[in-house]
Amino acid sequence: MIHNFNAGPSHLPAEVLEEAQKAIINFKGSGLSILEIGHRTPLFEESVAEARALVRELMQLDDDHEVLFLHGGATTQFMQVPMNLLDADETMHIAHTGVWSKKAIREASCFGKVNILCSSENNNFNYIPEDFCVPESGKYFHITSNNTIYGTQWHRIPESPIPLVADMSSDILSRRIDFNAFELIYAGAQKNIGVAGATLVVVNKKLLGNVTRDIPPIMDYREHIKANSMLNTPPVFAIYMSLLTLRWLKKFGGIEAIEPLNKEKAALLYDAIDNSSLFRGTAKKEDRSTMNVSFVATNSGAEKAFLDFAKQKDIYGIKGHRLVGGFRASLYNAVSLESVKHLISVIKEFESGYNG
Amino acid sequence: MIHNFNAGPSHLPAEVLEEAQKAIINFKGSGLSILEIGHRTPLFEESVAEARALVRELMQLDDDHEVLFLHGGATTQFMQVPMNLLDADETMHIAHTGVWSKKAIREASCFGKVNILCSSENNNFNYIPEDFCVPESGKYFHITSNNTIYGTQWHRIPESPIPLVADMSSDILSRRIDFNAFELIYAGAQKNIGVAGATLVVVNKKLLGNVTRDIPPIMDYREHIKANSMLNTPPVFAIYMSLLTLRWLKKFGGIEAIEPLNKEKAALLYDAIDNSSLFRGTAKKEDRSTMNVSFVATNSGAEKAFLDFAKQKDIYGIKGHRLVGGFRASLYNAVSLESVKHLISVIKEFESGYNG
Numbered sequence: 001m002i003h004n005f006n007a008g009p010s011h012l013p014a015e016v017l018e019e020a021q022k023a024i025i026n027f028k029g030s031g032l033s034i035l036e037i038g039h040r041t042p043l044f045e046e047s048v049a050e051a052r053a054l055v056r057e058l059m060q061l062d063d064d065h066e067v068l069f070l071h072g073g074a075t076t077q078f079m080q081v082p083m084n085l086l087d088a089d090e091t092m093h094i095a096h097t098g099v100w101s102k103k104a105i106r107e108a109s110c111f112g113k114v115n116i117l118c119s120s121e122n123n124n125f126n127y128i129p130e131d132f133c134v135p136e137s138g139k140y141f142h143i144t145s146n147n148t149i150y151g152t153q154w155h156r157i158p159e160s161p162i163p164l165v166a167d168m169s170s171d172i173l174s175r176r177i178d179f180n181a182f183e184l185i186y187a188g189a190q191k192n193i194g195v196a197g198a199t200l201v202v203v204n205k206k207l208l209g210n211v212t213r214d215i216p217p218i219m220d221y222r223e224h225i226k227a228n229s230m231l232n233t234p235p236v237f238a239i240y241m242s243l244l245t246l247r248w249l250k251k252f253g254g255i256e257a258i259e260p261l262n263k264e265k266a267a268l269l270y271d272a273i274d275n276s277s278l279f280r281g282t283a284k285k286e287d288r289s290t291m292n293v294s295f296v297a298t299n300s301g302a303e304k305a306f307l308d309f310a311k312q313k314d315i316y317g318i319k320g321h322r323l324v325g326g327f328r329a330s331l332y333n334a335v336s337l338e339s340v341k342h343l344i345s346v347i348k349e350f351e352s353g354y355n356g
Numbered sequence: 357m358i359h360n361f362n363a364g365p366s367h368l369p370a371e372v373l374e375e376a377q378k379a380i381i382n383f384k385g386s387g388l389s390i391l392e393i394g395h396r397t398p399l400f401e402e403s404v405a406e407a408r409a410l411v412r413e414l415m416q417l418d419d420d421h422e423v424l425f426l427h428g429g430a431t432t433q434f435m436q437v438p439m440n441l442l443d444a445d446e447t448m449h450i451a452h453t454g455v456w457s458k459k460a461i462r463e464a465s466c467f468g469k470v471n472i473l474c475s476s477e478n479n480n481f482n483y484i485p486e487d488f489c490v491p492e493s494g495k496y497f498h499i500t501s502n503n504t505i506y507g508t509q510w511h512r513i514p515e516s517p518i519p520l521v522a523d524m525s526s527d528i529l530s531r532r533i534d535f536n537a538f539e540l541i542y543a544g545a546q547k548n549i550g551v552a553g554a555t556l557v558v559v560n561k562k563l564l565g566n567v568t569r570d571i572p573p574i575m576d577y578r579e580h581i582k583a584n585s586m587l588n589t590p591p592v593f594a595i596y597m598s599l600l601t602l603r604w605l606k607k608f609g610g611i612e613a614i615e616p617l618n619k620e621k622a623a624l625l626y627d628a629i630d631n632s633s634l635f636r637g638t639a640k641k642e643d644r645s646t647m648n649v650s651f652v653a654t655n656s657g658a659e660k661a662f663l664d665f666a667k668q669k670d671i672y673g674i675k676g677h678r679l680v681g682g683f684r685a686s687l688y689n690a691v692s693l694e695s696v697k698h699l700i701s702v703i704k705e706f707e708s709g710y711n712g
Contacts, residue, residue, distance in 0.1 A: 002387045006394045009592060017389055021380045024373055031358045033373055035551045035597065038362045038673055071553070072427040072574075075588035079572040103573075110572045190589055195391045197427070197553045197591030216435040216466045217459075218428075232431035233546060235553030236365060237593060241391065317394055 003339040005329040006317025007148050007292060008170065009190040013334045016244045023240060039236050047243050048229055054246040058254050059179040061202065068201040068221065068229045069189075069239045074100070074169045077186040077199060078107035080219050081165060085184070086112035086139050087211045092165075093117040093138040095158075098125040098147040099323065100167060108142075111213075117141070124324070125150045127284035134160040140183065146171035148191075149321040151283045151294030151328065157181050163207055171291045172200070173249060174333055175259045183207045189238060191291075192333045194245045197238030249333060258333050265331045265340040266290040272344040278302055278351045282324055296326030303327075306350055313346045359695040361685040362673025363504050363648060364526065365546040369690045372600045379596060395592050403599050404585055410602040414610050415535040417558065424557040424577065424585045425545075425595045430456070430525045433542040433555065434463035436575050437521060441540070442468035442495050443567045448521075449473040449494040451514075454481040454503040455679065456523060464498075467569075473497070480680070481506045483640035490516040496539065502527035504547075505677040507639040507650030507684065513537050519563055527647045528556070529605060530689055531615045539563045545594060547647075548689045550601045553594030605689060614689050621687045621696040622646040628700040634658055634707045638680055652682030662706055669702045 004011040027034040052067040090112045096119035108114045118129035134141045140163040146153045148170040163183035172187040183204040190196040208222050217223045224231045273279050273295050282294040297303045320326040360367040383390040408423040442448050446468045452475035464470045474485035490497045496519040502509045504526040519539035528543040539560040546552040564578050573579045580587045629635050629651045638650040653659045676682040
């Protein structure tokens with residue numbers, strides 16, 4: 001068994017993979033593959049409806065919030081959000097906490113004014129900015145709720161007098177949070193929702209229709225809402241994988257049940273790192289992510305040796321992002337406590353045998 | 357066995373589905389699912405490279421043409437193409453041959469001027485316009501090479517003094533054609549390329565960089581080319597399915613081998629319809645598509661009866677689009693001659709027993 005700590009695409013529950021495999025040959029007893037079936041058939045339409053309803057239920061969304069499964073990944077949302085929300089002479093404020101907010105800034109600059117309200121760039125994004133005040137004058141305030149690369153996470157929703165928008169790609173559905181406090185949330189599916197190729201958008205419909213530009217229809221959230229998230233041929237299989245993963249989470253007990261497990265996994269791993277003489281975490285302690293644990297070797301020579309050792313021990317995907325270096329263990333919902341304990345034992349075993 | 361004539365998503369070769377099923381559990385012997393593996397790992401990067409190379413080989417593209425696998429479906433291309441190619445004060449010309457060109461017109465109108473150079477709207481799009489001349493003044497000329505809903509197809513590439521752009525979603529890879537005569541080709545993958553969720557774009561790189569707007573990077577073809585078609589997390593599984601389907605086509609003998617089979621399938625079915633007293637084709641004979649055969653019952657009472665009868669005979673996906681009514685049999689590359697012969701025998705059987 002391989003212990004997959006990849007940052008995304010990432011580990012999926014075994015039962016989800018088994019269901020997927022069945023659907024590749026025979027989707028819901030239709031005799032057809034999920035890959036061949038028409039997306040406008042009731043069999044698939046009810047899958048989309050169920051997936052949207054599960055998101056609504058798991059996130060406890062109010063009636064103003066609409067749930068969409070779109071193409072394009074979160075990077076497309078970096079563009080689509082300002083296209084829908086920001087006029088050329090208006091300003092959006094953003095917390096700049098890493099590579100993803102940088103991309104969001106760049107895309108938004110094509111549509112309106114972008115004000116970097118706060119930033120943690122001065123320390124390689126290893127913390128979440130604190131001393132800032134969101135002005136009333138802006139159109140919206142954008143945060144990246146969890147920074148996959150740096151292993152930082154917003155543990156409190158910032159106060160904002162203007163609509164809050166969040167890229168929640170790497171921590172959605174992992175913790176109890178008032179999702180209705182956000183007017184727009186988006187997330188690539190390949191971490192806690194399902195697989196690469198689908199993108200979840202949750203948007204307060206009251207926010208829409210307030211820009212003067214002629215929004216290209218395929219990018220207009222209102223068109224997608226009207227079409228029940230089937231404006232064009234959807235990424236059928238990726239949505240089906242989201243459905244299976246959402247069902248798995250519901251069966252597990254929902255966010256309420258997964259949150260304590262996520263906290264336990266992260267606490268165990270951070271504890272092991274903090275008690276290690278060979279490794280240290282890179283993120284500021286108060287801002288550490290429960291989803292992505294970034295750490296480096298205190299002795300740079302140990303880096304390659306540990307990667308090799310971990311590989312021999314069936315650990316996959318722990319090489320850190322080149323911007324931080326070292327290691328990153330992603331502990332998304334589907335990663336088991338057993339896998340985390342295995343990683344900790346491997347860290348300890350390596351350390352005890354290491355004589356650098 | 358179900359005979360799948362759906363317009364898209366559509367039938368896939370059995371060996372492609374078998375390979376897909378294996379990869380869901382163990383991708384290339386990695387011990388990881390294709391759904392869980394990191395997209396920046398060599399194992400997946402080589403799949404993307406192979407898929408792009410196969411497109412180049414099968415379409416016999418010259419070195420100026422770049423091959424990209426993107427998110428978003430052809431509908432996103434209706435927007436992305438003018439965003440990249442058309443300045444606000446420039447004009448693109450378009451042949452208006454159905455619902456898809458209508459959407460292409462609407463999306464392009466957000467970016468520049470659109471001139472409907474010719475149209476077959478006066479007869480419910482049942483033919484391909486002939487008497488038109490593409491002016492030299494336009495930025496590009498756009499056609500829909502095959503009109504899925506109406507069953508019409510361009511059998512000759514129109515002469516154009518300006519760059520030719522084609523939506524080839526429903527007939528790409530089905531016939532020998534000089535693909536290099538087009539400066540830009542796009543196609544949703546869910547017909548002849550693979551499954552819903554990936555979009556093929558073939559673009560002459562010399563065409564790019566000729567607009568003044570600040571193109572959002574995620575929509576800029578040049579950025580995707582620079583990033584080897586991996587600008588953001590790609591639709592991993594949908595691209596892998598494209599790879600498997602492209603391999604299957606190559607093994608079959610490529611476009612050269614599939615074209616005569618496609619012609620034979622279409623000829624047999626059109627012949628059966630033309631010789632029927634109960635059914636008639638809807639498209640003008642010279643413009644009939646080899647990919648989508650649209651036909652109606654001459655006796656409207658026979659419509660539901662035939663759909664029911666066909667269903668009993670394990671025929672799936674032949675209900676016509678509501679804009680044309682009646683029936684549509686899609687005969688994409690993977691649809692076997694055996695399935696077409698089965699459909700013909702079902703038509704004949706129904707007709708002989710029908711006493712409306």
